[in-house]
Amino acid sequence: MLKEARLMKEGRRRYVSELRKQLKELEELHGAPVGERTADTAKRIYRIVHTIKGSAPMFEFERIGSAAENLVHLWEWAQDQESILGSHTVRAQFYQAVQAGERWKRQLVMELGLYEQEMELDEQQEQFGKTTMTPSGGRLLIIDDDEVLRSYLVRRLKLEGYEVDHASDVATAQKLLREHSYDLITLDLMMHPQSGYELFEFVKEDPTLKWVPLVVLSGRDDIQDKVRCFYLGADDFVTKPFQYEELSARIYSLLKRTKSFEQMAFRDPLTGAYNRRFFDHQIQVELQRIRRYPTPISLVFIDIDRFKSINDTHGHHIGDLVLQGLAHMLQNHLRATDLIARFGGEEFVVVLPGSTAQDAQKSIDCILQLTRNEPVTQNDGQSYYITFSAGVAEWSEDMTVEEWIKRADDAMYAAKQCGRNKVLQYAKEMGGEDGIAEGAQGRKTVVLIADDDRILRSILMSKLQHLPITFLEAADGEEAYVLIKQQQVDLCILDSIMPNLGGFELLERLELEEAKPKDMHILMLSGRTREDDLSKGLSLGVNVFMHKPFSMVELEFKVRQLLNL
Template identity: 30%
Template sequence: MDRYEKYRQHFLKNIRKRLEEWENVDEIGHQDVYRLLHSIAGTAAMIGMHDIGNYARKLMEQWGENEEKKWKASDVKERLAPLFQLCYEQQIGDVSQGEQGTKQGDEPTVLLIDDDPSFLMYVKEHLEQNGWYVVAIADPVKAVASFYDVRPDCVVIDIHMQTKTGFEVLTFLKEKLKQQFVPMVMVSIDDRKETRMKSYEMGADDFIPKPFDIDEFIVRIHRQLERKQLIDELLLLDELTHVYNRKYLKQAYEQLKSDWHRTHEPFCLAVLDIDHFKRVNDQYGHLIGDVVLKQFAQFLKTNVRAYDIVIRFGGEEFIVLLPATDASEAFLVFDRLREQFERIPFQSGDTTFSCTFSTGIVEVNDPSKPIGYWIELADSALYEAKNTGRNCVVLAKQQKASYRRTVKVAIVDDDAIVRAIVADVVQKMFAKEKVALDLRAFKDGEQFITSEWHRGKESCLVILDGVMPKMDGLEVLQQLRSQKDSSRYKVIMLTARKSEHDIARALELGADDYITKPFKLLELEARIRHMLKRMN
């Protein structure tokens, strides 16, 4: 410890104290903020915290001294968030967002099912270093129940577990996955021939004996992920246009139905038809017609969002599914695409021509109805578009108004600096989402557990520190998991890097994920995104 360390700790303690005071007020005086910045700027440089001092001085210049106005507490915290991040870095290490390998939230997902927490921790760490998102579940019963929320691209199952054998898990998952391909990899210390034979006979895609070399294990998992991608493309992609074929439509609709039951967000179904396509085939030939179809499909894939689903329904007709989108938003999307597409030139010999398309859109706000019902409504709107001159977008008759969900997020940590920077991450993340955020910060586990705020029927994401006074994170987790409605809570544990025992205990108690301090902010954001996909 250098000679300034005790002064730095006292300095950070004073900042935490001020943040705790600000958590309990709605407004903060301009002079109060200026005085804090002035104090930080004057002290930080003297005790070797030059980055903090320089940034505080820069904020002072932006803030200005002579004002008497009041600021919303949320606005103050947002403007000072980078300063709090610097304090956090000084306190427990670098949280640089620029490191390679930071996950973005859309990586392949591997589900690990094993009742040995040490094995889960070891494998999870190495697989995530390879760039995948890994969900580690110690309870096989919970793993089976969570399967549809996790939506894994590969599942690793230990054969010998206490509450349910790996063969029972494999049988259940294979029965449920008749319409999908998800590779199943069995692992076991039992490497007898009959065990391996039984695994393959029951539908396992690979068997890896324990103990194994982690490098070889990673290669074999990578191979299974590649197989899944290839088979999905072969089975579900249209051969000509390389967008999804109509076989995928039912599966995609079922997934959106599942999402709707969790989020109550509307989604849209659009039916698109290339105008006068028969004339293109008759005038320029079917080969040129195929070129038009391929370019139209690629045009749609390129210009819709990554998570929108483009399907060739048949001939020159396409369906596009737009998650988390209402009818007015979908109308603007396809009206823009319509204007862009009609300007694209096509060539047949010396002749240049253009094409247009018409669109019928329906907003799905009652997925209990079969997909055929919604296609029929969108088709009727498309028919109207064709009869009103083509090259236009028509909305189907409006159904009942849909509503947006509210997501509850609790930050439970005894460090006010951590609460401030995590809150800033969550608020900025939700600013890009089409959901309302109900965010609360709690300074210890007891304050959270006794709060009525998280009671009720809504789902709640809890970002939970492992070590706190009064009631630590493991006690909080244990209480949440003992409740009848424990499935409402998704829990991300914040743990110290050397707390292997606490991580193992958290997995045993049912933590949904964990992240070690010091953490990168983009890493935390990616894990929150994955967890929101799973919330029910």
């Protein structure tokens, strides 16, 4: 989670810098002399606003993306013209688009200034310390149909360091609650078409949500409402209008108390890892999630090699330090979304959502390599090194949780039998040589990302880097064409509109020259939603068509499907 937050923050900073240049160029093109108001100039404007529209929402600049979308519609004629229009016609359309788009251009400039101020404030808070001590990892859901209040709360809470999602109605809130895990929910009672009361039963009867703190926001200071909400399971009730500082303090207090309860009930007191009780609960939550949105998930069973001899030789105090050291190493080198639990004694289990057995084996192998090269703990100037044996099992629908754990345990036992200090995947008949799968080291899959937005290319590579693939980059269709001709490409993530040669034109050239590799998959990205674009893409061999802005989770799922990962 922290790594992703840093990545997003750096991406936003770089994007704002790039946006400032784009808006400067847009201002110059808007003010072009009459003689320079040509079709080529109009196309340059279209490409700028099209890029802003597609990229801004990826960095959570929703209002910038919305303003740019309005400009895209105004300049669409420049992209769609099939033949050269007369110069008088071009100048007339150019003038109309400039006049109609002036308000949206001003909004882009204003929004840029506002976001720069927010980022500057965020930097100052990091440098000098926050006035409010936000509990780490807090993800909130704001449910309110008042767009102005909702937007205000989201922005203020984000500035305090929270991760915040929002919904304007019950249906959207239910969808978000199914897809994500939240630390706290604020709920407006008086919403349309369904009231906030309709969410109480949904939240408080779902075993995965019933312990999430719920703060009710209401415009009515009615004692009956308060009593009813508390009986239904609300943790706090705040009457509108309210002072933001009061709501912020209430949220902080609830999160802090919840974290304390969690620490006592669900954490192993020695290592700080989750305990068996929490594992048994959370594994059901994860399996419910993947049944709704099928993705791979793997479990790893870890056992420290010769742990008894550590206790016998150095004493239980050193044994405890070794357990703490390994737990710390696992927590530092696995993702925030991975679940680490102490199963008892010297055994740990790790659940890796979104990971195949091969992915999980690779992750745990990297940590095993660290234990070989670095001390897991130090005491009185002496360093202590360990190794461990681990078994990996990927979930399938035909097994129970007990069978899943047993498979990982069987693979771990096979690793012990093979000399310890290994990570093995589960296979049938683990006792035989053919039953031990350590992962094939074949040719790496090659993915070409062809998009003229370099920041988006960087984000895509960062988000997909955990997959067993090699990346190539192209800033336009011409570069992509050369790379495809030079070497094997298994998947091309291709932007439909780029300078020099767009995505459609690239595919047409490859088809004309009969140069498109038969095994190359195409995932096309587009900021337009026209049906003829979709039909054209399918006729040119596009396998998947995704519209900007898109979900990174959905994109990764499509990439895995296309590459059979």
